[in-house]
Amino acid sequence: MKQTIKKYLLLLVSPLLMVGCGSAWSQGERRLINEAAYSRMRVTTIACKADSLLLRTVCSPLTRKHIEAPEFGRLVASMIETVMDPENEGVGIAAPQVGILGRVVVVQRFDKAGTPFEVYVNPEIVARSESVALGPEGCLSVPDRREEVARATEIILRYRDAVTFEPREEVVEGFTAVIFQHEIDHLDGILYIDRL
Numbered sequence: 001m002k003q004t005i006k007k008y009l010l011l012l013v014s015p016l017l018m019v020g021c022g023s024a025w026s027q028g029e030r031r032l033i034n035e036a037a038y039s040r041m042r043v044t045t046i047a048c049k050a051d052s053l054l055l056r057t058v059c060s061p062l063t064r065k066h067i068e069a070p071e072f073g074r075l076v077a078s079m080i081e082t083v084m085d086p087e088n089e090g091v092g093i094a095a096p097q098v099g100i101l102g103r104v105v106v107v108q109r110f111d112k113a114g115t116p117f118e119v120y121v122n123p124e125i126v127a128r129s130e131s132v133a134l135g136p137e138g139c140l141s142v143p144d145r146r147e148e149v150a151r152a153t154e155i156i157l158r159y160r161d162a163v164t165f166e167p168r169e170e171v172v173e174g175f176t177a178v179i180f181q182h183e184i185d186h187l188d189g190i191l192y193i194d195r196l
Helices: 002-019 027-036 051-057 062-066 068-083 172-185
Strands: 092-093 103-110 119-127 131-139 144-154 154-159 169-171
Touching: 027 068, 062 068, 068 103, 068 119, 092 172, 103 172, 119 169, 119 172, 131 172, 144 172, 154 172, 169 172
Parallel strands: none
Antiparallel strands: 092 103, 103 119, 119 154, 131 144, 154 169
């Protein structure tokens, strides 16, 4: 099953790996992304003071130039490898969790056939339902802890397409909406434990 998922992810990410050259990424970001070379990256955690400060930083929006650079495809592939690590699996991951302060997340779409992982650039929640529900949450960056968090049951999500950079908007419900809320919080320097 894992091999099938990885093959699917390579098909998903391959267009991202072949886009143009040039880079909007900083030298430090390029180094961190290129060192990972399509493999798992180190997850930043609140256990490390420097990581904790990074996790509390608001991320910068990505531009078309960012996604057209080779580093973007490498980053996305490495984020997917990281969130699918059998020893520490997750259902979503945000760039600051791997040390990159850019607005990009990878989310497992439980609301779609095959529950694929998908990439979202500059995601934002433009509306939330008044209806909220308590549900268990954990986080790769807050190891060995789970808590009940109140989240909206439905959101309107706006983002940029990870290949074309075209604007997109969609309604997301249920557990997948919770994942988006959790990951977008990361982009704003907020951890789920702040929502308790």
